[in-house]
Amino acid sequence: SMDNLELLMAHQMHFAFIQGALDFTPEQARDLREVARLTPQYAHVIVPASSPVRRFRDLAGKRIAFGPEKGGAAKLADAVLDFTRVNPAPQTIYMGSEEFHQAFQENRIDAAFAVYALFAPAMEALFDSGDYRLVPMEHVDALVQWVPGVYASAIPAGSYGPGRHEPPTDGPPLTTLAVDTLLLTHRDVSDRWAESMLAGMGTVSLAKD
16 A cells, blocks of 8 residues: 555555545645545454453564565554554564564464455455454554544454354444545546546446456
């Protein structure tokens, strides 16, 4: 998201997908405009099933994978940690989500923080590759007031894993934060271009894909 935002501000791109929880500067807010709000993404806090971590504050002092350093997940995780003031602070490790499973297996991380749409291939692959579970987010109503661009939501029970056991089907939906994916453009990009982009995105075939 940060790379996309920089490219857009530098006029090297006309449109860009950006996570909506970024803290936009006054200059960015002035020069950019929103074309569409797309698929909501959800904060997934992932630990091995055997982990003693039961709530977000239990991550104190743990090694947490945050995704790419300039990605939206890392920015959101930083904001959540700034709010919760977990002590001692977790150790931040940046890596792609495709590395999570191996890093767990090699005991290089204790948890992972990922932001994805429900049933995203990366999350499906991770939960199918090992016995993992999700940790609920706490104080989501307060976090919504602290972190720009997020809202309280839930991951439905039985969303992931072989047999769809995670979150447990006999329990409530798992509370978490959600954020929209934004399609942004420059204010000097014509309405005609934006309308053309939206027309292509609004087709039935694209929705099915």
